[in-house]
Amino acid sequence: MNDTIRHDIKTLTGGSVAFGEFVEVRGWVRSRRDSKAGISFLSIYDGSCFDPIQAVIPNNLANYQDEVLRLTTGCSVIVEGKLVESQGKGQTHEINAQRVLVVGWVEDADHYPVAKKRHTFEYLRQVAHLRPRTNAFGAISRIRTTVCNAIHRYFHERHFHWVNTPIITASDCEGAGELFRVSTLDLMNLPKDPAGRIDFQEDFFGREAFLTVSGQLNAEAYALALSKVYTFGPTFRAENSNTSRHLAEFWMVEPEVAFADLQDNAWLAEDFLKYLFTCILDERQDDLAFFTQYIDAQVTGRLESLVTSEFELMEYGEAVRILEGYHKSFEFPVRWGLDLQSEHENFLSETHVGRPVVLINYPAEIKAFYMRLNDDGRTVAAMDVLVPGIGEIIGGSQREERLDVLDSKIARAGLAGDMEWYRDLRRFGTVPHAGFGMGFERFINYVTGMENIRDAIPFPRTPKHALF
RNA sequence: ACCUAGGUAGCUCAGUCGGUAGAGCGUGUGACUGUUAAUCACUAGGUCGGCGGUUCGAGCCCGUCCCGGGGAGCCA
Numbered sequence: 024m025n026d027t028i029r030h031d032i033k034t035l036t037g038g039s040v041a042f043g044e045f046v047e048v049r050g051w052v053r054s055r056r057d058s059k060a061g062i063s064f065l066s067i068y069d070g071s072c073f074d075p076i077q078a079v080i081p082n083n084l085a086n087y088q089d090e091v092l093r094l095t096t097g098c099s100v101i102v103e104g105k106l107v108e109s110q111g112k113g114q115t116h117e118i119n120a121q122r123v124l125v126v127g128w129v130e131d132a133d134h135y136p137v138a139k140k141r142h143t144f145e146y147l148r149q150v151a152h153l154r155p156r157t158n159a160f161g162a163i164s165r166i167r168t169t170v171c172n173a174i175h176r177y178f179h180e181r182h183f184h185w186v187n188t189p190i191i192t193a194s195d196c197e198g199a200g201e202l203f204r205v206s207t208l209d210l211m212n213l214p215k216d217p218a219g220r221i222d223f224q225e226d227f228f229g230r231e232a233f234l235t236v237s238g239q240l241n242a243e244a245y246a247l248a249l250s251k252v253y254t255f256g257p258t259f260r261a262e263n264s265n266t267s268r269h270l271a272e273f274w275m276v277e278p279e280v281a282f283a284d285l286q287d288n289a290w291l292a293e294d295f296l297k298y299l300f301t302c303i304l305d306e307r308q309d310d311l312a313f314f315t316q317y318i319d320a321q322v323t324g325r326l327e328s329l330v331t332s333e334f335e336l337m338e339y340g341e342a343v344r345i346l347e348g349y350h351k352s353f354e355f356p357v358r359w360g361l362d363l364q365s366e367h368e369n370f371l372s373e374t375h376v377g378r379p380v381v382l383i384n385y386p387a388e389i390k391a392f393y394m395r396l397n398d399d400g401r402t403v404a405a406m407d408v409l410v411p412g413i414g415e416i417i418g419g420s421q422r423e424e425r426l427d428v429l430d431s432k433i434a435r436a437g438l439a440g441d442m443e444w445y446r447d448l449r450r451f452g453t454v455p456h457a458g459f460g461m462g463f464e465r466f467i468n469y470v471t472g473m474e475n476i477r478d479a480i481p482f483p484r485t486p487k488h489a490l491f
Numbered sequence: 492a493c494c495u496a497g498g499u500a501g502c503u504c505a506g507u508c509g510g511u512a513g514a515g516c517g518u519g520u521g522a523c524u525g526u527u528a529a530u531c532a533c534u535a536g537g538u539c540g541g542c543g544g545u546u547c548g549a550g551c552c553c554g555u556c557c558c559g560g561g562g563a564g565c566c567a
Contacts, residue, residue, distance in 0.1 A: 054529095064527065075527095077527070095518080112527080113527055114527080131501090133518030133519070133536080135501075135518085237567090266562075267561080364564090366563095416567070417567075464567085
């Protein structure tokens with residue numbers, strides 16, 4: 024196993040393995056090119072890095088005619104040979120093969136769904152089990168890994184605690200969207216109470232249960248003891264959203280910090296995002312080069328400028344005034360007290376500012392009950408981070424820590440008595456605290472230039488789609 | 492039971508006025524070459540999304556269903 028790890032392609036081409044050493048590579052064939060010089064070239068990838076390694080296969084190998092010349096894109100192979108400096112252009116290392124073992128053939132090569140050509144992402148979604156074999160999805164997968172690790176590293180270095188908040192929740196007032204029901208009741212034979220309603224006391228949890236739409240409320244409980252916490256896990260929204268930026272199942276990062284206000288929150292969001300940008304630039308230059316060449320020419324340059332430029336901090340009221348100046352060009356009205364539409368958010372981040380915008384202090388009426396009421400009595404300490412091309416990548420707020428204010432907002436929102444444990448957090452040693460949620464797949468799209476969020480997650484779940 | 496444009500070869504698409512189905516890429520064969528998304532030549536590959544209708548005749552017109560996009564709303 025040690026040998027296997029040492030000899031992935033990233034290691035072989037990374038400089039730590041000496042030329043002349045006998046090595047083995049295990050992977051899949053990207054392409055085969057034959058030369059009349061008596062050799063064939065195999066490009067082999069194993070997912071460890073963007074570039075494949077080139078294996079030079081001499082025609083005197085025993086299985087050259089019968090097997091090597093029949094290799095096509097997608098075949099799995101093990102190649103043993105000597106690691107040498109490449110004689111050709113385009114790579115530093117290559118393997119002079121002494122043995123080629125074909126592990127798995129591609130049957131019916133002309134119908135192999137992932138041919139050695141460009142495919143549309145719409146098509147690849149229909150073969151989601153095979154699309155990780157493409158350059159694009161290999162690159163996306165590696166960037167996801169890099170960002171996941173960077174997220175944990177960022178918080179770990181700053182003494183945040185990773186809190187694994189529940190996937191199943193009994194709270195139907197998380198307020199972030201429609202919920203998926205979790206139940207073991209027999210749908211064909213539902214138990215009823217005397218009033219004729221479904222009797223959820225008979226259900227698995229003895230009450231209605233759902234998949235979480237946010238770990239925030241639970242994270243608050245831990246922030247009010249451990250000071251700095253975050254959640255990172257799957258999130259479920261049963262909204263009938265059919266757009267390039269919505270998934271029914273997605274991953275979300277939610278830091279929550281005690282003794283913090285909205286300014287702290289905005290600063291954390293910007294510092295956090297810049298840290299992630301830097302990590303991608305440091306670790307994934309190979310994949311970024313691919314996205315820059317084939318997907319979005321601005322990708323690398325944008326990341327480089329983002330880590331050094333300040334995000335624009337803007338009051339909701341100021342945003343409204345700006346947008347009102349362009350009123351004629353919008354389909355939807357702009358007025359203080361109305362929520363901003365996608366066209367408005369896009370205008371602010373893409374056209375007016377040209378980089379991420381942190382919008383703060385929204386009208387209380389259009390935001391969730393747990394957001395802290397500002398002294399003006401009509402706005403709450405909410406913030407949205409808007410980025411060009413994606414829109415809202417982060418949403419957060421300072422939380423209402425005053426019990427009396429929270430109670431009035433709970434009452435106004437019509438939320439019932441399930442909030443007792445949440446109220447306890449204000450009854451026993453309450454402190455100002457704040458946090459936000461970042462959509463992981465939206466972040467992936469932003470840093471890769473990919474346009475559809477269904478291509479930012481391995482197996483996307485959207486309305487009417489739960490294949491694979 | 493929102494708006495919009497689509498479905499034609501393995502993939503990406505063209506197809507004029509309703510009149511015998513086309514290209515590129517990929518696959519296969521051959522040529523050439525330390526090649527590298529190679530290049531060149533040739534071959535194969537089709538129930539034009541399904542069903543129904545109009546017509547002498549439908550890829551094209553009509554109805555209906557299915558599929559995958561883009562947009563809106565909701566939000567991360």
